[in-house]
Amino acid sequence: MSQNTPPRGQLTREAARQHVLDAIQETVGILYDPRFADILDGGDRDVTFIELEFDSLSAMEFCLQIDDTIGIEVEPADLVLYPSINTLAEHLMAKSAAR
Amino acid sequence: MNLLTLHRDEARHAFFEEHSSSPPFFDTAMGCWIVANPRHIEQLLLEPRLGPADYAGPYEQLTRKRGLPFPNIQFASRHLPFCLEGAEHQQSRRRVAGLLSLRRAAAVEEMEDFVDRAFSVFDRGGTVELMSEVIAPLVLHAIRSVADARFMGADDFMASAAFFDRMLGPKKRLQLESRLGAIRSKLRDSIDGISQDEEGVRLTLFLAGYETLLGTLGESVHWVLRQHQAARLCDVPFPDFPPQTGVPIIERRVAESFEFAGVRLSAGERLRFYLQAFTYGDEPKAGIFGLGPRTCLGKQLSLEAWRIVTGALMRKPTRFRILEYEARSDNYIFTCPKTLLLEAS
Numbered sequence: 001m002s003q004n005t006p007p008r009g010q011l012t013r014e015a016a017r018q019h020v021l022d023a024i025q026e027t028v029g030i031l032y033d034p035r036f037a038d039i040l041d042g043g044d045r046d047v048t049f050i051e052l053e054f055d056s057l058s059a060m061e062f063c064l065q066i067d068d069t070i071g072i073e074v075e076p077a078d079l080v081l082y083p084s085i086n087t088l089a090e091h092l093m094a095k096s097a098a099r
Numbered sequence: 100m101n102l103l104t105l106h107r108d109e110a111r112h113a114f115f116e117e118h119s120s121s122p123p124f125f126d127t128a129m130g131c132w133i134v135a136n137p138r139h140i141e142q143l144l145l146e147p148r149l150g151p152a153d154y155a156g157p158y159e160q161l162t163r164k165r166g167l168p169f170p171n172i173q174f175a176s177r178h179l180p181f182c183l184e185g186a187e188h189q190q191s192r193r194r195v196a197g198l199l200s201l202r203r204a205a206a207v208e209e210m211e212d213f214v215d216r217a218f219s220v221f222d223r224g225g226t227v228e229l230m231s232e233v234i235a236p237l238v239l240h241a242i243r244s245v246a247d248a249r250f251m252g253a254d255d256f257m258a259s260a261a262f263f264d265r266m267l268g269p270k271k272r273l274q275l276e277s278r279l280g281a282i283r284s285k286l287r288d289s290i291d292g293i294s295q296d297e298e299g300v301r302l303t304l305f306l307a308g309y310e311t312l313l314g315t316l317g318e319s320v321h322w323v324l325r326q327h328q329a330a331r332l333c334d335v336p337f338p339d340f341p342p343q344t345g346v347p348i349i350e351r352r353v354a355e356s357f358e359f360a361g362v363r364l365s366a367g368e369r370l371r372f373y374l375q376a377f378t379y380g381d382e383p384k385a386g387i388f389g390l391g392p393r394t395c396l397g398k399q400l401s402l403e404a405w406r407i408v409t410g411a412l413m414r415k416p417t418r419f420r421i422l423e424y425e426a427r428s429d430n431y432i433f434t435c436p437k438t439l440l441l442e443a444s
Contacts (some may be wrong), residue, residue: 050127056265057160064165075268077431080103080128086237 011070011096016089017044023065024085027058039085046086049079072096101342102129106347106375107426107434110268115376122440123370131350137376137386139360145392148357149370151393152350154182154263155304169272169281175262178299179306180393193281193394194300200244207403213240213291218411221332221443229439230317234407234408241404245308247302253309258429260310265350266430266431279321308397314345314435315401316408317385321424321439331418337409339358341401344387344428347375347434417443 011019021039025031030052031040040046043089054062059076066074072095082088105111118135126133134140143149155176158169176182180191183356186331217233222407227233259282261275262266277387286298327335353368364370377386388395395401423440427433 004111048295050130055130056157060157060160060269061164064161067269073268075266075271077103077266080266081101081126 149351150354256309318343332415
């Protein structure tokens with residue numbers, strides 16, 4: 001499904017978090033909202049996908065973005081099981097180590 | 100509380116005890132209303148202001164945004180009663196009910212002919228993997244017979260019930276599309292002049308019949324056996340009605356806003372009904388098949404299959420012990436044992 005060759009190898013926590021943030025921006029663009037400005041400015045605050053106003057359709061789009069950029073398959077279920085930026089980033093980090 | 104996997108977790112028993120008389124509550128993680136009170140489930144399943152869940156929406160989005168084609172999923176969405184409303188829904192249900200009524204006796208006869216052969220694995224002693232060696236072949240016979248499609252194999256149906264799983268990612272949705280395409284090709288290649296309606300009704304049986312019956316029989320047998328470890332199978336008091344269900348959850352969408360049990364259900368919101376709530380205490384066990392205009396059309400066949408399976412088990416003097424049970428975890432909507440390994444002596 002990936003359009004370009006995604007990077008391989010293990011992701012660091014910071015890289016995984018950045019990929020999550022990028023995919024959120026691509027999907028819902030909500031991080032420009034002043035409520036989340038500190039996150040874009042490099043803060044480490046954790047926010048849930050519900051706070052980011054994800055619905056089932058944006059969850060699907062987010063999964064596509066992650067797959068496109070880092071080649072790791074994520075499903076909408078993962079956004080329930082790992083419901084925030086940091087928990088999902090850690091999940092991606094673990095999955096990247098296993099590939 | 101993780102509601103994504105609650106239906107297959109042991110934690111569900113405490114959950115249903117706690118919520119058996121609670122009003123619906125909104126779960127933000129799942130993004131929908133949760134209904135686990137059997138009385139409320141009964142009332143809401145009869146509520147005309149609720150419509151079918153939107154199974155096609157995510158596929159339409161993938162097509163619109165990424166150009167990914169899903170012609171076979173779209174075909175299924177136009178023929179499966181679960182996706183349809185009004186006259187189309189009634190027409191589609193009538194087609195499925197018609198085929199079931201025409202073919203059920205043949206399916207029952209086929210299961211009865213096959214069951215003793217399937218259960219002869221107990222005679223060899225040692226270990227028996229009940230799902231792959233006994234229940235799955237039996238269910239395959241039943242579904243193929245009802246659909247009058249003996250050319251279909253178990254691999255054709257496996258994981259096709261994922262159609263109803265809204266938590267599927269894009270890759271699995273593409274895999275499902277490809278599986279449905281293969282099923283449809285096989286139907287068209289094997290049945291001369293098959294019409295789209297005849298294809299649609301068989302697709303309904305395969306998608307909604309095979310894995311759900313497999314799950315209901317597997318989960319129910321496991322549920323009874325685990326309470327009678329080390330007994331002889333012929334001494335196990337199997338109930339007349341399957342005590343568990345392979346379809347623990349069904350969903351509906353609010354078509355028109357209304358108040359219910361002190362909460363406001365707004366148009367567009369989803370409701371997730373836990374049919375497992377009917378498996379406890381004195382609740383009417385028939386509730387596991389739903390009720391109202393979308394009641395499970397396979398109920399009668401499921402009950403016949405349960406009667407045949409438990410009858411065969413009760414003819415065995417074999418003493419058993421459950422060595423291993425593992426639930427399938429490849430979807431978030433059905434329950435079904437992946438493994439049910441018994442030691443037979």
